[in-house]
Amino acid sequence: MSGVQRLDWISHPAGALHGDVVVPGDKSVSHRSMMLSAIAEGTSHIRGFLEGEDTRATAAVLAQLGVSIESPSAGERVVRGVGLHGLRGSSKPLDCGNAGTGMRLLTGLLAGQAFDSTLIGDESLSKRPMRRVTDPLTKMGAQIDTLDGLPPLHVHGGKTLHGIRYELPVASAQIKSALLLAGLYAKGITEVIEPHPTRDYTERMLAAFGWPIEFSPGRAKLEGGHRLKATGVVVPADFSSAAFFLVAASIVPGSIVRLPAVGLNPRRTGLLEALRLMGADIQIEKQSESGGEKVGDIVVRHAPLHGIELPETLVPDMIDEFPALFVAAAIAKGRTIVRGAAELRVKESDRIATMAAGLRALGVRIEETPDGAIIDGGAIEAGAVDSHGDHRIAMSFAAAGLVAKGEVVIRDCANVATSFPGFLELANSCGFALGLAP
Numbered sequence: 001m002s003g004v005q006r007l008d009w010i011s012h013p014a015g016a017l018h019g020d021v022v023v024p025g026d027k028s029v030s031h032r033s034m035m036l037s038a039i040a041e042g043t044s045h046i047r048g049f050l051e052g053e054d055t056r057a058t059a060a061v062l063a064q065l066g067v068s069i070e071s072p073s074a075g076e077r078v079v080r081g082v083g084l085h086g087l088r089g090s091s092k093p094l095d096c097g098n099a100g101t102g103m104r105l106l107t108g109l110l111a112g113q114a115f116d117s118t119l120i121g122d123e124s125l126s127k128r129p130m131r132r133v134t135d136p137l138t139k140m141g142a143q144i145d146t147l148d149g150l151p152p153l154h155v156h157g158g159k160t161l162h163g164i165r166y167e168l169p170v171a172s173a174q175i176k177s178a179l180l181l182a183g184l185y186a187k188g189i190t191e192v193i194e195p196h197p198t199r200d201y202t203e204r205m206l207a208a209f210g211w212p213i214e215f216s217p218g219r220a221k222l223e224g225g226h227r228l229k230a231t232g233v234v235v236p237a238d239f240s241s242a243a244f245f246l247v248a249a250s251i252v253p254g255s256i257v258r259l260p261a262v263g264l265n266p267r268r269t270g271l272l273e274a275l276r277l278m279g280a281d282i283q284i285e286k287q288s289e290s291g292g293e294k295v296g297d298i299v300v301r302h303a304p305l306h307g308i309e310l311p312e313t314l315v316p317d318m319i320d321e322f323p324a325l326f327v328a329a330a331i332a333k334g335r336t337i338v339r340g341a342a343e344l345r346v347k348e349s350d351r352i353a354t355m356a357a358g359l360r361a362l363g364v365r366i367e368e369t370p371d372g373a374i375i376d377g378g379a380i381e382a383g384a385v386d387s388h389g390d391h392r393i394a395m396s397f398a399a400a401g402l403v404a405k406g407e408v409v410i411r412d413c414a415n416v417a418t419s420f421p422g423f424l425e426l427a428n429s430c431g432f433a434l435g436l437a438p
């Protein structure tokens, strides 16, 4: 987590990728399952929990607040919920590690408690904007101190919250979820309206835990003063982790890869549509429902890709997949234009700048714009890139190395463990040639 030792990778060009690739549990669903289980009444059983640093940090925060959490086996958690008002304050800071989701959602949850809390994060999280959640929470009656809008956040306890109707200035599931979680503790109705629909896991999971909630794409509305009842949660495999393999298998000739039982919530699968628009060959097989979420096997075969003007409506549905998309665009024939994606600049790194610098270092023609990029596809040369400690950038360049003209050195990859522990081994199991740099 914070202060991790530096870890560099080398991705070597490789032949066709083959096999079944089972990616770990969904990060968004894992965070939420832990938070709701913690404040529910009764014992919840979570299966498929992501054993990543981000989601473990959320579990550790809730344990610090007095919740008993057992882990009978990897990916399994038994959480003894303390009820809506059963958390106990901690005099020590609550460390969210690298996780924007953890910090922003917990801020909403903690705004309605009787005790004070201080939320801290690692170097990257300490640079991420928090006013987007603290401003509307303040409108609800919360009191939260920031360091000029950045963490650490000091959340004052003992405040009476009241529901508000809030139109989000940006499409963000984290802001929406923070407000809904605060809304559990608020008097009256909390209503959130989004400029474009975002992932609705909080809404679905609140309903699964028995909280009355009305929601439809782009809107959610609930009233304070109900109870959450413990339940079982099955976390699907994370589409965002599958994304690196969708791109890798699409760009390496001869590849066929199957990704079993991946979560296919439509607010997450924008990359699938973008890649199909670029000419990718991606099929969904064995569709079913698990824990109220659509899941299916994704089968991806190599196909020649061409550049596209990415429809802006897809942006929120693939917000974490842009580093991977940029790699696909770099190898595609022709020009790819991305617009309307300024949010990428406030993720674990500035993902537009970091990808542009990295691709340029590999000989790709890419022009940065304030809210996107223009990428002229062609060849990827050998070279060295810096991930800036951003897990998704590191994994995307690992895929780029497969089709580069020589080895690609990727610096600062330790944070891959935040969302995808075991990526290196799993990638190599299907044909990547990824190693640690000396």
Ligand SMILES: O=C(O)C1=C[C@@H](OP(=O)(O)O)[C@@H](O)[C@H](O)C1
Pocket (backbone or CB within 6 Å): 027, 028, 029, 101, 171, 172, 173, 174, 175, 177, 199, 319, 320, 343
């Ligand atoms: O709610 C969530 O679980 C997430 C929402 C997105 O962030 P924003 O809400 O900032 O768009 C996404 O980038 C993040 O990885 C996870």
Ligand SMILES: C=C(OP(=O)(O)O)C(=O)O
Pocket (backbone or CB within 6 Å): 098, 099, 100, 101, 102, 320, 347, 348, 392, 419
């Ligand atoms: C942006 C991400 O996560 P978070 O905001 O939770 O740090 C991500 O996983 O790509």
